[in-house]
Amino acid sequence: MLGTKKLSYAGRLILVKAVFKSLHTYWASIFILPKGVIAKIEAICRNFLWCGSSEYFKTPTVAWDKICTGKRQGGLGLKNEIIWNKAAIGKLLWWIHAHPNKLWVQWIHSIYMRGTTWDSYQCPNAASWTWKKVWNKWTVPKHSIIAWMYHHRGLNTKDKLFRLNIASDNLCCICGNEEETLQHLFFKCQYSKAVMALICVWIGYSLPETRDQDWRGNARLSRLKVGIINSILNAVTYHIWRQRNGSRHEMQIQAPAGCLKLIQFEVRTIIQQQSKGTMPRRDRNWLEKLM
Known part of the structure; x- marks a missing residue:
């Protein structure tokens, strides 16, 4: 040297x-x-x-x-x-979707996925550490990207499309009663309110009508609870946006209870990653309730 x-x-x-x-x-x-x-x-x-x-x-x-x-x-x-590490793992996920003839992809389908799709696949506890990490990187980013776009006002709601003369009207794709703005779609729409009400019952906390809440300063919540609640809110944002797109492009939408099940299914995968190791009894009891 x-x-x-x-x-x-x-x-x-x-x-x-x-x-x-x-x-x-x-x-x-x-x-x-x-x-x-x-x-x-x-x-x-x-x-x-x-x-x-x-x-x-x-x-x-x-x-x-x-x-x-x-x-x-x-x-x-x-x-x-x-x-860069996360992006490289994302490439593996791309291979699974776009290159089914690769030997590694065939092995993954044979050992782990066995004919299931990403939307219905649940990573087993017996899976290898490497595969669990790959799967975890799939379940989180799809929520995080939509949540990130929401925070940066990047989602193309109909109020934007109408101003650009791309949409014929500016009404909410789900309820059709009011102008589809971010505030309406995620907080004022009756569908969103119904989903959030079910979420609050599930987690045992009342959530405010904003995704910009900083939970880290809440003395009642531990760091683990803050992380789980943020993951839940990201999943809520993702699935409400997904239901909105389904209503607009495919003329179909799931009931609020069905949307809740999708959110629970994906968040529980994240909880499995967070529930390992020692933690206060109150946090562990809360996680067991969510599972």
Whole structure:
């Protein structure tokens, strides 16, 4: 490492991209790396970039999160390992959908899925750790993406489409009584109210009429409960939007009780991942009630 200390920052950056960032690429493409491993990899890359050594000698000049952004965003173009790892696992899911002739995909269908579809598949407890991680990355993102689009006002509700002359009217696709805005669709529509009422009974908490609530400051809720409730709200947002699209494009919609079952089915997969290990008795009793 003595010679590398004399390298310029540009030279160190090239070595980080060409060597350090490539050593774990194979493993990161087949399973989710432990957070401790990713933290160690990033620490080695960060220390080498600023100090020319894997050891920590001085405080970095620029935050690592800033460095791991594209050059157009002011970064150095390095990959964020956590995001890249998730994207690589997403590729495996794409293979399952788009490349059924691949040997690995055939093995997955033979051992785990056995003719079922993603919407009805439930990962068994006896499955391997790797497959559970792959499955977990499928159940969460589809909720998170729609929730993210909701928070950034990116969902194409009919009030938007009507203003752009794409839709012939601006009425709610589900109830048809009022203008379809985000506030109406997810909180004011009778269908959404019915689903949320069932959710509140299921979890034992009254939820406010907003998805922007910060639950972390609620003294009554532990970190585990905050995470589960946020997952439930994301699933509610996803399935109400899905029912809205089903009503608009296929002229059919499930009853609120049927929508609740879909939400429960998918959230329970997340709960299985969270319920391992020790926890306060009150939290465990709550999780058992949800299951």
